[in-house]
Amino acid sequence: MTNLPAVVLLSGGIxxxxxxxxxxxxxxxxxxxxxxxxxGQRHSRELDCARYQAAAAGAAEHRIIDIGFxxxxxxxxxxxxTGGAEVPALAALSEKDLEQPPTYVPNRNMMLLSIAAxxxxxxxxxxxxxxxxxxxxxxxxxxxxxxxxxxxGVLSLNRRNAVRVHAxxxxxxxxxxxxxxxxxxxxxxxxxxxxxxxxxPCGACPTCIERLNAFAxxxxxxxxxxxx
Amino acid sequence: MTNLPAVVLLSGGIxxxxxxxxxxxxxxxxxxxxxxxxxGQRHSRELDCARYQAAAAGAAEHRIIDIGFxxxxxxxxxxxxTGGAEVPALAALSEKDLEQPPTYVPNRNMMLLSIAAxxxxxxxxxxxxxxxxxxxxxxxxxxxxxxxxxxxGVLSLNRRNAVRVHAxxxxxxxxxxxxxxxxxxxxxxxxxxxxxxxxxPCGACPTCIERLNAFAxxxxxxxxxxxx
Numbered sequence: 001m002t003n004l005p006a007v008v009l010l011s012g013g014i015x016x017x018x019x020x021x022x023x024x025x026x027x028x029x030x031x032x033x034x035x036x037x038x039x040g041q042r043h044s045r046e047l048d049c050a051r052y053q054a055a056a057a058g059a060a061e062h063r064i065i066d067i068g069f070x071x072x073x074x075x076x077x078x079x080x081x082t083g084g085a086e087v088p089a090l091a092a093l094s095e096k097d098l099e100q101p102p103t104y105v106p107n108r109n110m111m112l113l114s115i116a117a118x119x120x121x122x123x124x125x126x127x128x129x130x131x132x133x134x135x136x137x138x139x140x141x142x143x144x145x146x147x148x149x150x151x152x153g154v155l156s157l158n159r160r161n162a163v164r165v166h167a168x169x170x171x172x173x174x175x176x177x178x179x180x181x182x183x184x185x186x187x188x189x190x191x192x193x194x195x196x197x198x199x200x201p202c203g204a205c206p207t208c209i210e211r212l213n214a215f216a217x218x219x220x221x222x223x224x225x226x227x228x
Numbered sequence: 229m230t231n232l233p234a235v236v237l238l239s240g241g242i243x244x245x246x247x248x249x250x251x252x253x254x255x256x257x258x259x260x261x262x263x264x265x266x267x268g269q270r271h272s273r274e275l276d277c278a279r280y281q282a283a284a285a286g287a288a289e290h291r292i293i294d295i296g297f298x299x300x301x302x303x304x305x306x307x308x309x310t311g312g313a314e315v316p317a318l319a320a321l322s323e324k325d326l327e328q329p330p331t332y333v334p335n336r337n338m339m340l341l342s343i344a345a346x347x348x349x350x351x352x353x354x355x356x357x358x359x360x361x362x363x364x365x366x367x368x369x370x371x372x373x374x375x376x377x378x379x380x381g382v383l384s385l386n387r388r389n390a391v392r393v394h395a396x397x398x399x400x401x402x403x404x405x406x407x408x409x410x411x412x413x414x415x416x417x418x419x420x421x422x423x424x425x426x427x428x429p430c431g432a433c434p435t436c437i438e439r440l441n442a443f444a445x446x447x448x449x450x451x452x453x454x455x456x
Contacts, residue, residue, distance in 0.1 A: 107349055107386075122334045154375065
């Protein structure tokens, strides 16, 4: 895959950050269009990290799409959106929560991938990368390999410019993604994972715990400073 | 399907207008949530028609979702969006255009259905109706029965509140839809089909021609006044 443009979904978290550097440096795509979403998330500082990483990866374009409508139609549906319930600590989650946690946003990834695919199609770009990874499978039906295959099943029906979604980390653990990022010299200080909206990441919500575990598994300190 | 709420995608054109009355009166859904999209379309007066028809069908809720981002990311991709190329007359379309006409909006229906499915899921509504019909198949890959099946293939993976998309008109002609609307006493004066943004519908663009043909096939005059 040389001399091919690619669109990369970039949230500013560790998975999509490692992904954009991986796509730019390992997969031979010479023009990167990064796309991020502003959907009224509590952790909007991840968008600052997205800007930093898009530039660091040499992206030709970085578009932040305002999808504030999500907050309007989903207000009561998820703890992730401003105004929703408080984000719980991992220890407070029940088994039912683990099947579909309070931080789940109804149909989020299908919406985001649909918009990103339209963005790619309008630019004549065939390859769309997204950072879904295996560890999210426990609670998010829309982070699985089956979900990805079904999305590609829809897009492949396009008769003229079919976009294909790639999720190279879908069967890797977060620890493996961190390892790849370390090898690529990714500056993890400019990534954001916390689901709460504090000045510093909380160190207690599910994604903070997962992130800390992924660094610990690599025997490397997380360069980000935590609340506790 | 009695005592079940439903979400209906309502554009204010004739297909979705007949659809919402059909869902409310024939299919036994007692609570209708109508959803429309404002995406910077030239023919924004169809939204006024959508408001009228949602009220006429007794919808409990009608939400118009601002997805102006579509104009921003797709600006050069379609003649349908303000700022794009001029909408051509049907007679001016080449064979290549008929495969995917200039009024095609990249990945539009996947985006709209994804958002509508999120809207339905956040309300615990299982049934989502949309007015795709057979005559559009000539140029729109995202108006086909295969597209619908693939979308449901994605949504069915949801482990908790899977939404199902229904398109009861997908194998009917527009003439059959108009016939059903006549039987349901739909007030077609409050519908809008023209792809151009004039005071009155132009009578010459592809959808105007299709609409006029559908009324002619029923031996009924179209109550809308045309430019010519």
